[in-house]
Amino acid sequence: LRAALDSCAGRFTCDARGVGTDWEVKEVTGIAAALLGTADIVADPAGLAADFTSMMENAMGKEVADVALRLWTPVGVEIRFVKQVAPTVADLTGRRTEAGPRAGDYPTGSWGDESRDYHVCVLVPEAGIGQEMLAARVSLILPDTSGAGAPQTLSQGLVRAVWTDDMVASTSINPQVAHYTGQAELAQVIQQGLDARKSGDFDGATAKLGRAVQLASASGNQDTAKLLSKVVDVVDAATGTVRLKAKVAEADEMTLETRSTKTVRVK
Known part of the structure; x- marks a missing residue:
């Protein structure tokens, strides 16, 4: 199964459902995670038609495919992890593909009219009190499927690192x-x-x-x-x-x- 999922990853997305109880949860959730889809249970087979209808409506509502979260970091900055945290938790750290000098893409699948939250952790080199640096640049990228043009940047945000001796600022968690x-x-x-x-x-x-x-x-x-x-x-x-x-x-x-x-x- 792992080999099959590895060969399919990035080619299409897949929503997975377990019907009844005669199946392994980790297999179904593993398929959905690898193929950037959703996983759920339909405990009563009588509910399968309604669940399938909901899945199809969700799939038809997708407007852009193969969106990537691109993370650029300057020299000296180490990436600890990249995770999706809403609407579901998904660790994307190990799914990075290189996208140029100091940049990597993390797959997010297809998007409709929705919002998602991500948690990025980076380790920056030591610096003096009062100094500030750009620790990372995060972008949502839509690839050019024709191969003739550059990818489209859908949105972008900057991650700053500031060194301070203010104990309240340095110990408080967002x-x-x-x-x-x-x-x-x-x-x-x-x-x-x-x-x-x-x-x-x-x-x-x-x-x-x-x-x-x-x-x-x-x-x-x-x-x-x-x-x-x-x-x-x-x-x-x-x-x-x-x-x-x-x-x-x-x-x-x-x-x-x-x-x-x-x-x-x-x-």
């Missing part, structure tokens, strides 16, 4: 960064909790899923909170105190795992 860091952790601890539950590590599962409940509550991610409530009994959402349910429907567990990467935007 609210958006804090929010999406929490959403990425939410997706991670759900996966870890479900894996622990499947392996019989019930204490580990309780701890991880309790943390997931806490993060979902704090960020206002009500959809994920509802899915979690089908796997654990919530004693105190604010502190992440939960009890594993004795019996969990397989469809409920698979739905939580499949949709764990969906995020909510900053309020």
Whole structure:
């Protein structure tokens, strides 16, 4: 499967669906991630027609294809990661293709009338107090499919690095960064909790899923909170105190795992 996905990546996008419960979540989500599509579960086959209609409407609403997130960095700057954080969490770091001196493209697939959020982390060299530098330039690029012209820049933003001895400025975390860091952790601890539950590590599962409940509550991610409530009994959402349910429907567990990467935007 991995070899097939590698050969198809970049050629087309694909939305993946698991019907019923006789399938592996990681296979379906892996297909969607590799081919820049969506993944979901249709637990009741009777809902397949409605889900397919929704998928087709979404696909028909796409206006531009093969959009890339281009990241340029000056000499001395190291890229730590590039992630999509809304509407879903997706790590694009390892999917970079070179796009000229100091620049690389990260695939984002097809776009319609929508907005997405990305989290970029770079490491800059040391400098003196009061100095400032351009740490990165981020652009959305639409390639010229004819090969005759230059790619079209759809939008662009600059990332500045400023050195300061102001403790408040240097230690405070941007609210958006804090929010999406929490959403990425939410997706991670759900996966870890479900894996622990499947392996019989019930204490580990309780701890991880309790943390997931806490993060979902704090960020206002009500959809994920509802899915979690089908796997654990919530004693105190604010502190992440939960009890594993004795019996969990397989469809409920698979739905939580499949949709764990969906995020909510900053309020």
